Amino acid sequence: MPDFFEATPMALWLEDYSALHAQFARWRVEGVTDLRSWLLQDRDRLRHCASLIRILRVNRQTLALFGARSQPELMGRLADVLRDDTFEGLAGELDQLWLGRGGFQSHTVNYSLAGRRLDLSLKAVVLADERQPWDRVLVAMEDVTPLQDARRRAQASERDAREFFQQAPVSLWVEDFSAIKRLFDELREQDISDFRTFLDVHPDFIDRCLQEIRVLDVNDYTLGLFKAESRDQLIERLSDVFREESRATFAEQLIDLWHGRLFHQKEVQNHTLAGDLLHIHLQLSVFQGHEEDWSLVLVSLTDITARKKAEAYLEYLGKHDVLTQLKNRSYFVDELGRLQRKRAPLVSFIALDLNNLKLANDEGGHAVGDDLLRRFGEVLNKAVDRPCQAARIGGDEFVVLLPGYDETATRKVLENIHSLIELNNQYYGGIPLSFSAGESTCRDPAALEQALRDADRALYEDKRRYYTTHERRH
Secondary structure, eight states: OOOHHHHSSSEEEEEEOHHHHHHHHHHHHTTOOOHHHHHHTOHHHHHHHHHHOEEEEEOHHHHHHHTOSSHHHHHHTHHHHSOGGGHHHHHHHHHHHHTTOSEEEEEEEEEOTTOOEEEEEEEEEEOOOSSSTTSOEEEEEEEOHHHHHHHHHHHHOGGGHHHHHHHOSSEEEEEEOHHHHHHHHHHHHTTOOOHHHHHHHOTHHHHHHHHHOEEEEEOHHHHHHTTOSSHHHHHHTHHHHSOTTHHHHHHHHHHHHHTTOOEEEEEEEEEOTTOOEEEEEEEEEEOTTOTTTOOOEEEEEEEOHHHHHHHHHHHHHHHBOTTTOSEEHHHHHHHHHHHHHHTOSOEEEEEEEESSHHHHHHHHOHHHHHHHHHHHHHHHHHHOOTTOEEEEOSSSEEEEEEETOOHHHHHHHHHHHHHHHHHHHHHHOSSOOOEEEEEEEEOOGGGHHHHHHHHHHHHHHHHHHHHHHHHHHO
């Protein structure tokens, strides 16, 4: 299985917040309600919170970002990394956790081991775990230092505006929207008021507006981002950059402009001239002094493709068990709730439990046990097709959720699992996979949880028979 943690193209920190969770519980008992204000009253409280966070692991992108040769070196110099204005954003992060949001988003400042200031955009998610609350928190970092530096330079001196435009580490476009403004004025003269409905009825107007945009200039960074050899080549091939899927977000931009929002931002998808998909954070602003005719518009495009990949990974972790690649307990509970709300008329369950996992761990170590769990995950992933789902809900406990399956269909799925187990054991050798199982079928939408308990009882009876039989043999 690939190490997604190491392969992710963003800095990742896996941290243990369980001590912080316990501290929050004590503060609630003591009557703290507004955590953010309370923390900011005494910075030592913030430092205490920071001291309770234990870092478990960082990936190689993190080491590269902070200029560290190894994780021990980085951990040993955290005081150099987290200092000065670092604590400004910490109160907000802690407040989001306090409010039960399951993670946080923030902007903060850290420092590399060489002392370089790093402006960082953070997104964290609390991973589901039954052992201790908040004992695994995954934090993704995006380095936005170049963008923040560029903004600071732009604010410092208008005389350097042209140099900033060319040297800015984001894609900048100067465009003329005056023809779009004239089209809007014509519509208003025709008493068009509901612009969104107008676009629904006249989708060709979106294409016309796209054609009316005149690109005046782009900076050098833009050419590199879109893999263009020259400005002329990029402008000639704009249809390759802004494809059909861009129309929906462009329509939303037009609606913003119609309603007078001359500064707005969107997440959009573009393509390079080589065909690569780019996830872009777009900011559009009409230059001051050109609000009446929109003849000068600045469009800033920031490449957030790496961040989107990291977010997709975070979302994956929120629903999956990384070891087995199956859905996790959190997903299973949510899906069960969804079926209850939907009042699904027919749902079956197969509860499964690996046999002898503890013995494998005791005799061969946890690596052997993990290998058995991975193999069982392979079997269930092959045996269970949508709309059914297999989930790991505990250490060696699994459930297959089978919406729309009756007893006969459920039994066939279980038979298929047994067949694949035999093939798996022939292929891998070593300790054979073995499991106990219990089935149940529910035709009463209000009795899903009872049906799940019935499957569990049948599982435990099957497991009892398994161990009774094997004890006799020995």
